[in-house]
Amino acid sequence: MAEAIQKKLKAEVEKYSQMQKDVSKSMSARQKLETQLAENNIVKEELDLLDTTNTVYKLIGPVLVKQDLDEAKATVTKRLEYINGEIQRYETLLKDMEKKSDNHRELLSSLQQEYQRAQGLAVGKV
Amino acid sequence: MAGKGKMNIEHLGAVARLREEHQKVVKDCESRVLHWKKVSGDYEALNDRLKTLPDQLSYDIMVPFGPLAFMPGKLVHTNEVTALLGDNWFAKCSTKQAQKIVDHRMKYVKSELNDLSKTMKNFEARVGLVKDLETISSSKGGYVDIREDTENTDIAVTKGKQRKAHKPNSKPKLDAVLHLKKEVEENEEESRDGGSGKDITTKEELWARLDELEKLEELQDEQDRLSYNADMNGEDTSSFSSEEEKEGDAAPPENGLGQKPSWTSAPHSKAQPSSDREAEDDDEEEEGGGLPTIFFSHTTEPKKVRINTGKNTMLKFSERKEQKDLSKRKNKNGHSNGHSHHELHKISTPADIYRVFVDMKNGEPIPRKSILKSRSRENSVCSESSESSAADFEERRMTGRSLSHDDTTHSDTSDGITEEESPTAVPLHPASRFEAFSGTVVEKDPMPSAVPHLTIAPPALPTILERKQEEVAPDVAPPQQAPKRVSKFKAARLLQK
Numbered sequence: 273m274a275e276a277i278q279k280k281l282k283a284e285v286e287k288y289s290q291m292q293k294d295v296s297k298s299m300s301a302r303q304k305l306e307t308q309l310a311e312n313n314i315v316k317e318e319l320d321l322l323d324t325t326n327t328v329y330k331l332i333g334p335v336l337v338k339q340d341l342d343e344a345k346a347t348v349t350k351r352l353e354y355i356n357g358e359i360q361r362y363e364t365l366l367k368d369m370e371k372k373s374d375n376h377r378e379l380l381s382s383l384q385q386e387y388q389r390a391q392g393l394a395v396g397k398v
Numbered sequence: 399m400a401g402k403g404k405m406n407i408e409h410l411g412a413v414a415r416l417r418e419e420h421q422k423v424v425k426d427c428e429s430r431v432l433h434w435k436k437v438s439g440d441y442e443a444l445n446d447r448l449k450t451l452p453d454q455l456s457y458d459i460m461v462p463f464g465p466l467a468f469m470p471g472k473l474v475h476t477n478e479v480t481a482l483l484g485d486n487w488f489a490k491c492s493t494k495q496a497q498k499i500v501d502h503r504m505k506y507v508k509s510e511l512n513d514l515s516k517t518m519k520n521f522e523a524r525v526g527l528v529k530d531l532e533t534i535s536s537s538k539g540g541y542v543d544i545r546e547d548t549e550n551t552d553i554a555v556t557k558g559k560q561r562k563a564h565k566p567n568s569k570p571k572l573d574a575v576l577h578l579k580k581e582v583e584e585n586e587e588e589s590r591d592g593g594s595g596k597d598i599t600t601k602e603e604l605w606a607r608l609d610e611l612e613k614l615e616e617l618q619d620e621q622d623r624l625s626y627n628a629d630m631n632g633e634d635t636s637s638f639s640s641e642e643e644k645e646g647d648a649a650p651p652e653n654g655l656g657q658k659p660s661w662t663s664a665p666h667s668k669a670q671p672s673s674d675r676e677a678e679d680d681d682e683e684e685e686g687g688g689l690p691t692i693f694f695s696h697t698t699e700p701k702k703v704r705i706n707t708g709k710n711t712m713l714k715f716s717e718r719k720e721q722k723d724l725s726k727r728k729n730k731n732g733h734s735n736g737h738s739h740h741e742l743h744k745i746s747t748p749a750d751i752y753r754v755f756v757d758m759k760n761g762e763p764i765p766r767k768s769i770l771k772s773r774s775r776e777n778s779v780c781s782e783s784s785e786s787s788a789a790d791f792e793e794r795r796m797t798g799r800s801l802s803h804d805d806t807t808h809s810d811t812s813d814g815i816t817e818e819e820s821p822t823a824v825p826l827h828p829a830s831r832f833e834a835f836s837g838t839v840v841e842k843d844p845m846p847s848a849v850p851h852l853t854i855a856p857p858a859l860p861t862i863l864e865r866k867q868e869e870v871a872p873d874v875a876p877p878q879q880a881p882k883r884v885s886k887f888k889a890a891r892l893l894q895k
Binding site: 311312315317319322326327328329330331332336339344348 | 490
């Protein structure tokens with residue numbers, strides 16, 4: 273009986289750890305997005321400051337590609353929106369993950385109790 | 399104690415960990431601050447470079463070829479700079495524009511630095527706190543935890559109730575006085591035992607105690623006020639006329655200001671019933687109780703009681719009783735001064751004292767008028783002044799009353815006998831006093847006979863008569879038969895006619 277519970281416990285623990293990892297991953301992804309967002313904001317501001325006289329280049333690999341100022345602005349804006357959307361997605365994902373992990377945690381704790389009781393019984397028996 | 403020790407140890411461990419965490423954060427903050435400082439330094443250098451770069455059209459420089467070689471070369475297009483905007487975006491711009499960009503970035507860096515420094519400060523403070531906590535828990539330092547065991551839950555309960563008790567007096571004063579001793583004892587007990595467990599009594603005692611303390615405070619305030627208000631005497635007395643009750647007390651206007659305790663309280667007694675009652679009682683006590691009292695040196699001569707009353711320092715004995723006896727006679731002399739003396743000597747109430755203060759004039763003792771009363775109108779024609787007329791009215795009343803009262807003992811009961819005498823006495827009396835008075839004497843009861851019955855006044859005090867002729871006339875004028883009340887103003891007016 274105790275062993276069965278033990279096994280169960282182990283499985284649950286693994287699941288829980290997996291979940292935790294997922295959570296952390298999504299968290300980091302979200303953070304990255306956040307930084308990108310900040311950066312793109314700055315770029316947008318800078319581009320607004322510029323006038324048509326200067327040329328804008330985009331670095332693609334080792335190549336600097338000339339870009340039109342307006343084009344660049346549009347691109348940057350689009351990117352910004354994309355990033356925002358991504359962040360939202362990740363947020364919802366993160367919330368779900370958190371809930372799941374909490375539930376799992378509770379399950380784990382209950383299992384642990386059971387296991388301990390079983391252990392106690394086993395000890396008693398023995 | 400074992401439990402406590404255990405807790406301490408656990409506490410210690412937790413606190414230590416907390417401190418470590420805090421320190422970690424602080425370190426992290428420090429590193430970030432360093433980083434940002436470096437960045438800002440770099441930007442500063444860049445700024446300088448951008449400033450100086452366009453000075454020359456071209457520069458001769460050693461161009462790095464790979465990691466180990468250099469080649470002499472020239473730096474051209476000094477004003478053109480390709481600046482990274484972020485996220486793999488570049489922009490070709492002039493140095494000035496580049497400088498603007500740099501400025502922007504500098505601003506951002508500065509703000510970051512500020513935030514970091516703030517957080518660092520916060521955490522440093524926290525670290526300090528945690529350190530202290532550590533020392534406390536380890537009980538190494540000189541810190542002592544102050545604990546106060548509250549054993550008696552009733553006190554906590556009554557606290558709320560006590561708040562309610564703070565409302566205006568709910569209990570009569572007497573209760574406070576009675577409970578005083580009891581309260582004190584009980585409170586002492588309580589404090590000693592730390593809660594004796596008498597649930598009900600403690601609560602009630604506390605309430606009662608609270609009320610009684612309140613009242614004591616009020617008493618104190620009133621007494622202070624009374625002594626304070628010594629100067630307010632005259633003003634108070636001027637309002638006497640409207641108060642029937644202030645018969646004897648109104649007279650006191652003359653009361654020596656020097657004699658604060660008893661005298662001043664008396665006139666105010668009616669104005670402030672409760673406290674004054676006490677004051678009066680006090681006076682009486684002082685009078686008869688042998689407490690510090692004012693001693694009169696009674697001599698056979700027209701008595702001189704030295705009282706500091708400002709203008710007149712000599713106050714003489716009143717010969718009220720005499721007056722009463724002589725009420726029927728026109729010319730009374732101070733016959734048997736000594737006799738009246740004796741009677742007057744007997745002072746059992748504060749009011750009696752006032753009878754002592756009497757002016758001597760023309761052989762006729764006249765109660766002294768309050769020095770606070772304005773004397774400006776002494777010889778004026780006007781008699782409408784409320785003050786004087788009021789005072790006079792008051793005096794008249796008092797005269798009548800005194801007459802009535804004097805007849806009997808110093809009881810408060812009115813007397814019918816003297817009532818009849820009073821009307822006659824009053825008009826005659828003033829008439830005799832002022833020889834100059836040439837007006838007709840109209841007999842009128844200066845004071846409604848019903849009034850003295852109503853009043854609870856102590857034996858009438860000698861009225862302070864500093865008569866003006868006009869005022870005296872009104873005195874006499876009013877019909878004696880009319881027991882109905884005549885306002886002082888009306889009376890004055892009538893008499894003036």
